[in-house]
Amino acid sequence: MRLFVVISLAVALAVLGICIYKTNAEKNELAYIVKRLLWLGFGVLLVNEVALIAKTEEIYLVMDCIYFLLTDWLLYYMLQFSMEYVGSKFDDYVKRKLMILLLAVDSVSLLLNYGFHHLFCLKPVEAYGGEIYYRLDVTPVFYIHYLIIMMLVTFCLISLFYRVFRAPRFYRSRYLVIAVIMVAIVIMNILTYQSPIDMSVFGYAVEAVCIYYCVYVFTPQRLLRKTLLLVAEDMSVGLLVLDVDGKKLYHNKSARKLLDEERLLKDKEGNTLEEWCRHLYMEHHMDCNREKTFEYQGEEVTLNVHLQIMMDVNKKLQGGYFVIQDRTQEINKLKKEKYFATHDSLTGLYNKAHFFEKAEQYIKEHKEEELLIVSTDIKDFKMINDLFDSKIGDMVLNRCAQIIREQTKGALVYGRIEGDVFGILMKKSDFDEKYFVGEMQKVFDGCMDEGRTYQLINYVGVYEIAERNLPVSVMLDRARMAISTIKGDYHDKIAYYDDRLRENIRYEQELISEMEGAIEQEQFRMYLQPQMTAEGRLLGAEALIRWQHPVKGMIPPGEFIPVFEKNGLISDVDRYMWEMACRQLREWKDEGRDDLYISVNISPKDFFFLNVYQEFVNLIKKYEISPKNLKLEITETAVVMDFEHQKELISRLQKSGFIVEMDDFGSGYSSLNMLKDIYVDVLKIDMAFLKKAEDEVRSEKILQMIITLSGQLDIPVITEGVETKEQLDMLKSMGCDMFQGYYFAKPMPVGEFENRYF
Ligand code: C2E
Ligand code: CA
Ligand code: CA
Numbered sequence: 001m002r003l004f005v006v007i008s009l010a011v012a013l014a015v016l017g018i019c020i021y022k023t024n025a026e027k028n029e030l031a032y033i034v035k036r037l038l039w040l041g042f043g044v045l046l047v048n049e050v051a052l053i054a055k056t057e058e059i060y061l062v063m064d065c066i067y068f069l070l071t072d073w074l075l076y077y078m079l080q081f082s083m084e085y086v087g088s089k090f091d092d093y094v095k096r097k098l099m100i101l102l103l104a105v106d107s108v109s110l111l112l113n114y115g116f117h118h119l120f121c122l123k124p125v126e127a128y129g130g131e132i133y134y135r136l137d138v139t140p141v142f143y144i145h146y147l148i149i150m151m152l153v154t155f156c157l158i159s160l161f162y163r164v165f166r167a168p169r170f171y172r173s174r175y176l177v178i179a180v181i182m183v184a185i186v187i188m189n190i191l192t193y194q195s196p197i198d199m200s201v202f203g204y205a206v207e208a209v210c211i212y213y214c215v216y217v218f219t220p221q222r223l224l225r226k227t228l229l230l231v232a233e234d235m236s237v238g239l240l241v242l243d244v245d246g247k248k249l250y251h252n253k254s255a256r257k258l259l260d261e262e263r264l265l266k267d268k269e270g271n272t273l274e275e276w277c278r279h280l281y282m283e284h285h286m287d288c289n290r291e292k293t294f295e296y297q298g299e300e301v302t303l304n305v306h307l308q309i310m311m312d313v314n315k316k317l318q319g320g321y322f323v324i325q326d327r328t329q330e331i332n333k334l335k336k337e338k339y340f341a342t343h344d345s346l347t348g349l350y351n352k353a354h355f356f357e358k359a360e361q362y363i364k365e366h367k368e369e370e371l372l373i374v375s376t377d378i379k380d381f382k383m384i385n386d387l388f389d390s391k392i393g394d395m396v397l398n399r400c401a402q403i404i405r406e407q408t409k410g411a412l413v414y415g416r417i418e419g420d421v422f423g424i425l426m427k428k429s430d431f432d433e434k435y436f437v438g439e440m441q442k443v444f445d446g447c448m449d450e451g452r453t454y455q456l457i458n459y460v461g462v463y464e465i466a467e468r469n470l471p472v473s474v475m476l477d478r479a480r481m482a483i484s485t486i487k488g489d490y491h492d493k494i495a496y497y498d499d500r501l502r503e504n505i506r507y508e509q510e511l512i513s514e515m516e517g518a519i520e521q522e523q524f525r526m527y528l529q530p531q532m533t534a535e536g537r538l539l540g541a542e543a544l545i546r547w548q549h550p551v552k553g554m555i556p557p558g559e560f561i562p563v564f565e566k567n568g569l570i571s572d573v574d575r576y577m578w579e580m581a582c583r584q585l586r587e588w589k590d591e592g593r594d595d596l597y598i599s600v601n602i603s604p605k606d607f608f609f610l611n612v613y614q615e616f617v618n619l620i621k622k623y624e625i626s627p628k629n630l631k632l633e634i635t636e637t638a639v640v641m642d643f644e645h646q647k648e649l650i651s652r653l654q655k656s657g658f659i660v661e662m663d664d665f666g667s668g669y670s671s672l673n674m675l676k677d678i679y680v681d682v683l684k685i686d687m688a689f690l691k692k693a694e695d696e697v698r699s700e701k702i703l704q705m706i707i708t709l710s711g712q713l714d715i716p717v718i719t720e721g722v723e724t725k726e727q728l729d730m731l732k733s734m735g736c737d738m739f740q741g742y743y744f745a746k747p748m749p750v751g752e753f754e755n756r757y758f
Contacts, residue, residue, distance in 0.1 A: 001128035002052055005197055009049040012205040016042045019212040026216070033081045034215055040074040041208035048201045060134045061122055062114055068145060069110045072103050074204065075152035078182075081211065082156045086163035086175065106148055119145060125196055133196030153186055174214050181207045238324035244317055246278045255324055258303070265294035265301055273303070273324075280307055281320045291327070302327045344416040346394060347401035352423075355415025356472045359425040362413055363468055370428040371412075371465045373472065374436070375479035376400065378443060379457035379487070381420035395447040396420075396456070403440060423476050428464065436460045437493045457490065459483045463497040481505055484566070508563045514549075515560075515569050519576055523548050526580045527747035530757065531599070531718060531740045534732045538757050540597035540631065542720075542740060543581045544747045545573065561603070571609035574602065578619060584750060585630065586623040593758070599631040599661060604638035607645075613652055627657035631682070635663045639678060647678050654681065661718075666706065675713060683710050687721020687741070700730070707734045 020038045023031055044067060051063035076099065113119040119142040122134035160179035164172055185203035192199045232239055238255030242248060251259060258265060258273055265273045273294060280290065287308055294301045304325040310318040342354035350358060363371060378384075378396065385393040397420060404414050404422055410430025417423045437460070444456040461482035463475050482495035485504070495501075518524060525548050528541035547555040564570040581598045588596055606612055620627050632653060639646045639662070650660050661682040685706060710717050719731050722741030731739065745756070 001197075002131055006049060006052050008202070009045050009052070012202065013042060013045050013049065016045065016205060016208055019209060023212065023216065030081070030084050030215065033077055033084055034211060036077045037074065037081055037211060038208050040070055040077060041204045043070045044074060044201060044204050048198070052197075055132070057122055057124065057134055064120070064122070064134075064136070065110050065113050068119075069107045071149060071204075072106055072110070072145075072152075075149060075156070076100075076103055079152055079156050079159075082159045082178075085178075085215070086159055102148060106145055110145065127196040135196055150186075153182065157182060177210055177214060178207070181210050238326075239321060240274070240277055240324060241319065241321040242278065242281050243319045246282050248274065249319065255322075258324060258326065265296050265303075267292065267294050277305065277307075277322050277324075280305070281322075285309060285317060285320075300328065302331045347398055347416050349401050349405065349422070350413070350415030352415065352417045355413060355417065355423050356476075358415075359413045359423070359472045362425060363465065363472070367468070372426050372428050372431050373463045373465060373475040373479050374424040374426060374431070375417070375461045375463075375476055375483060376404075376422045376424075376440070377459045377461070377480065377483050377487075378420040379459060384456070392447055396443055399445070399447055400443045400458070403443065407439060409435070417476065421480065423479075425472075431462070433494060441493065457493055459486060460494040461497065462494065478502075511555075511560050511563050512567065512569065515564065515573070518547060518549070519572065521550075523550070524573065524576060526577060526584070526750060528598070528750055528753040529740055529747035530745050530753070531738055532744050533738060534728070534736075536744070538596065539738060540599060540629075541753065542599040542633070542747075543577060543584075543601070545577050545601075546747075565603055565605050568605055568609050570603045571606050574600075574606050575610065575615060577601075578615065582619045582623040582625060582630065585625045589625055589629075591758075594626065594629060597629045597631050597659070599633050601633045601663065602635075602638070604635060604641055607638060607642065607649075613649060613656075616653065616658060617656060628659065631659045631661050633661045633663040633684065634680075636665055636667065636674070639674060643674075643677075650678060650680065654679070666702075672706075672709070675709070675715075680715065682738075683715050683717045685717060685719045685736075687719070703731075704734050707731075707736050711735055 016038055020035065020042065023035050023038065026034075047063040047067045047070065051060045051067075054060065054063070109119065118139060120136045120138040123137045124132050125135045127133050157179060160175050160182070164175045164179060167175060181203065185200050185207060188203050189198070189200035232250075233252045235252055236254060238258050239250070239252040240248065240255045240259070241250040267276055271279070276292065280288070284307065287306075289304070289306045291302065291304050294303065304327050306323040306325075307320055308323065309320045312318050342351060343349065344351045349355075359373070378400070381393070381396070384396060397416070400420070400422060401416065404411055404424060408414075408424065408426075409432070410426045411424045412427065413425040415423055440460065441456070441458050443458050461479035461484075463478040463482065465475060478497040482497040482501060485501060486492040486495045525546045527544045527546050529544055530541050531539045533539060545557050545561075547557075547560055549555050561570065561573075564573055578600050581600050585594075585596075585598055588594065602612060616627070616630065616632070620630070634646070634650070639650075653660055659681045661684050662678075662680045663684050664686045665683050667686040667688055683706075685703070707717050716738065717736050718738035718740060719736050720740040722728050722731065722739045722743045724743060727741075728739060728743055748756070
């Protein structure tokens, strides 16, 4: 029996030794306690082993003293362990110190027992086939030690059981095992502490190993397994695990949604997601990533599928798992973002940048095709917004987009460039001018529900792509430049960009850049054209500008006035001219010729850029001349453009003494009607009446009527452009009393004018 116990103890010691060795790597607080426990357990076994081997009473006594001492500390650490293990730290400093003190006293008492035998002594007994063993013979004092031990055990058990009942089922076993073994040890101890061999010693070994196992081996792994499963189940990505043969082993909640029978996702070939995954796995047997589109009830579902192959340590295939991510929402969002980034939100056509990009791509890819860039631009679109409602404006734009999208044959790429400007790329062979000046013009149809009719002109500019390497933006600019040549025109709706146009534009650019210098260097000259009575008496003159250019020679106003009108530079030029006229009047006044007037021209654009009223009042003051000598020629167009404002301005100028003349009367559209509301001092009839008339009789009748009408309204009439005696006679007979024209004299420099008439 002794031999059996000795060998068993040796084995237990070896096992504990291994556990101690293994825990060495761990470094936390719990490991520190576990290590002590293992060492103390090792000690307990060792002293028993030594006692059994030594056989003498003396050594038995020493070993028993040490044995009880070790159990004291073993239980102390056991208590620490239990508390640490269940998560309630044993950190009450005072209680801890008190306990250590108590145990220290007990330890000393146990050691002293060797000499004093105040706790126990040993009694040899014969047992197990005649062998001599020693049995404890305890004194009542020994029970103090026993009490201490029982107290420690109780505390340990309380904390462990407390935890057993509170912990989730899942964790319960890890506390229960330790507690149960502890109870077993106590029972064994109570039963055998006075028997020849204390079998509870093995209990310590088992408990120590159990603790080691629970802390480091058993529980963490099981816990880990369970936890991992929970994590996998709850993952937001789908997880599908296939075994080595491609059979489904596991799929988590997210994958279940995608693999759901009810919601069968199918790809174009009719495979379900699971089938497709299996194919992928069987074909590849290696990691890969795919973006795959499936269909569900007619809607696209885009999945990102990552296949990860599983191998064992010997690199043998074990199966594979798929991480499946539903990217549909993300992709739809991206699509939407891309749509908004590339399309105009009002009309749904491409926006400017995208039009340029797409057109550029097309032009590059179709080198052999003859292509055009067409631009459209609605006349006075701003006015539609002002006159009606921006809703009508939007309707017009949508209508425009609709015409381009649905009716414009051959439009390859098209988009809204900005405001009311659209761009179209098309084949030259598909371009139909008739369509663009005809059908394309119906942009206002259906935009008004009150049955009002309003004619809009949709200007069309065409650039035939000759230099294919130009950026599309430049090509479009050229189409728009073509439009700029007809803008404001009621007759021409379409214009082509060609070299002549380019040359014109370059020339215009040149004029614009030279304007300022020209004023400074006094290159602008005032010419005067006399205005006469029928009898040839001089009444005054119209001031007409000439540009005496040092290189280009004499430039007539028809060449530069429209250019300057486009960008507002005209106001600088006009102001300069008005000043010259006033200076001239002042000179004449000083020479005693204040019976003559000078007529100056006011461009419609001047009203935008200048305070016209203030300008003239200032000039009159500056040169101390009478406003009566300054006639102001306002064109009919200017009046039409801003009727109320002009009416008020004209009357203000008249009140200040200026004579206001309506220039080019009859060239515009609403002439007669206007006379009703605007009181001008003189009506200057446009020479178009004398020139371009196809049906002379008719235009003569109109002329007669205008002259008669103004006579009845008491407005004097002057006719310009009188070139022949016949014309003069006719006008005279009609009742016109003032004339201007080549018949009398062409415009001439001031010096010449003075020489001739003074
Ligand atoms: P407008 O105000 O109608 O000026 C009359 C134009 O008719 C002048 O041309 C004049 O030379 C021309 N003319 C006069 N009698 C006859 C004739 O018997 N036969 C023909 N065929 N033409 C005649 P011009 O000087 O070339 O001026 C052209 C236009 O330029 C002017 O038309 C006017 O609108 C504008 N303009 C001229 N000077 C100025 C100016 O200082 N400021 C502004 N804003 N415009 C000006
Ligand atoms: Ca004029
Ligand atoms: Ca005129």
